[in-house]
Amino acid sequence: xxxxxxxxxSLAHTPTPLWRSDRLDELIGTRVWVKRDDMTAGAxxxxxxxxxxYLLAAAQAEGATVVLTCGAAQSNHAxxxxxxxxxxxxRCELLLRTERPLRSExxxxxxxxxxxxxxxxxxxxxxxxxxxxxxxxxxxxPQSYRERSDWLRKRETELAARGERAFVIPEGGSSALGALxxxxxxxxxxxxxxxxxxxxxxxxxxxxxxxxxxxxxxAGCAVGAAAFGxxxxxxxxxxxxxxxxFQGVIRTLCAGIAELAPDLPAPVPVSxxxxxxxxxxxxxxxEHRDLLAAAASGVGLVLDPAYSVKALLGLRQMPQQPDPAxxxxxxxxxxxLAFGEALRLG
Ligand SMILES: *Cc1c(COP(=O)(O)O)cnc(C)c1O
Numbered sequence: 001x002x003x004x005x006x007x008x009x010s011l012a013h014t015p016t017p018l019w020r021s022d023r024l025d026e027l028i029g030t031r032v033w034v035k036r037d038d039m040t041a042g043a044x045x046x047x048x049x050x051x052x053x054y055l056l057a058a059a060q061a062e063g064a065t066v067v068l069t070c071g072a073a074q075s076n077h078a079x080x081x082x083x084x085x086x087x088x089x090x091r092c093e094l095l096l097r098t099e100r101p102l103r104s105e106x107x108x109x110x111x112x113x114x115x116x117x118x119x120x121x122x123x124x125x126x127x128x129x130x131x132x133x134x135x136x137x138x139x140x141x142p143q144s145y146r147e148r149s150d151w152l153r154k155r156e157t158e159l160a161a162r163g164e165r166a167f168v169i170p171e172g173g174s175s176a177l178g179a180l181x182x183x184x185x186x187x188x189x190x191x192x193x194x195x196x197x198x199x200x201x202x203x204x205x206x207x208x209x210x211x212x213x214x215x216x217x218x219a220g221c222a223v224g225a226a227a228f229g230x231x232x233x234x235x236x237x238x239x240x241x242x243x244x245x246f247q248g249v250i251r252t253l254c255a256g257i258a259e260l261a262p263d264l265p266a267p268v269p270v271s272x273x274x275x276x277x278x279x280x281x282x283x284x285x286x287e288h289r290d291l292l293a294a295a296a297s298g299v300g301l302v303l304d305p306a307y308s309v310k311a312l313l314g315l316r317q318m319p320q321q322p323d324p325a326x327x328x329x330x331x332x333x334x335x336x337l338a339f340g341e342a343l344r345l346g
Pocket of ligand 1: 174212213214217
């Protein structure tokens with residue numbers, strides 16, 4: 001199939017703005033255009049909706065009645081999936097990871113821990129939206145979560161025995177099919193530049209810069225930047241794991257994209273700096289908190305503490321800054337709001 005003939009649902013509000021601010025340039029130390037993918041929707045906003053346009057089209061084509069996916073307790077991907085399933089009339093089940101003690105969980109018997117959310121994690125932010133969307137939540141300890149693929153397959157079989165047809169989406173929506181959402185986002189940027197929607201923007205950016213959590217956005221941007229001449233490189237700032245791990249993941253996803261759409265070119269070079277993670281996944285350090293506050297109060301740009309602020313810190317601190325840079329704001333507002341007091345500044 002060719003790229004443009006692969007089935008896709010129209011779910012995101014696009015094109016998202018190409019936004020810039022002199023004060024942001026000053027704060028970061030280079031010229032930055034911000035692709036506002038935090039504005040792809042209302043409650044379902046963020047980068048995952050672009051991947052889900054392809055993934056949920058495939059789910060519908062297969063006649064799925066229920067979608068299964070997984071992530072952290074405050075997963076933006078899980079929340080976007082839950083809300084979009086509600087919109088499309090699909091059931092949704094989420095396998096979420098928690099470090100809090102579970103009342104009952106024997107290995108391989110995750111279903112035993114069903115629907116104990118009130119004992120597990122505060123129902124705020126993304127998790128609140130998961131529940132409002134009517135998603136069924138299954139909890140897993142970090143140890144059980146490592147076997148999530150087995151669990152998802154097992155759950156699919158259980159549901160099939162009840163006459164349901166499940167469609168399984170991997171963590172972060174990061175399959176080659178999902179990554180096509182960011183090939184398409186790069187096409188959108190090309191069209192915006194050609195229409196003159198970003199006065200002063202160059203015909204081609206030095207690099208696309210974004211937060212990297214499961215690799216799909218990086219792979220899609222790398223192929224899309226090459227296909228549509230949007231940027232010479234992708235800088236995918238790791239928010240977990242290391243550079244070598246992500247290079248492998250991104251290579252595999254790019255190979256998968258080439259199989260799905262042989263008309264697309266090879267990706268532009270991708271680098272994955274892994275020095276900006278701070279204390280750990282989902283956890284911001286002091287520098288992240290300071291930049292989050294500075295961007296919000298000085299520029300009116302609200303970032304999230306798990307992803308976008310780490311990418312922006314990377315852009316600010318990297319020794320050879322791309323100039324001009326296209327910074328992809330990938331969303332994450334519900335996760336920020338779930339921090340509450342824990343992020344109180346000063
Ligand atoms: C998931 C997510 C990312 C990372 O995208 P991947 O494709 O998983 O690498 C970045 N920012 C936010 C806000 C996200 O929710």
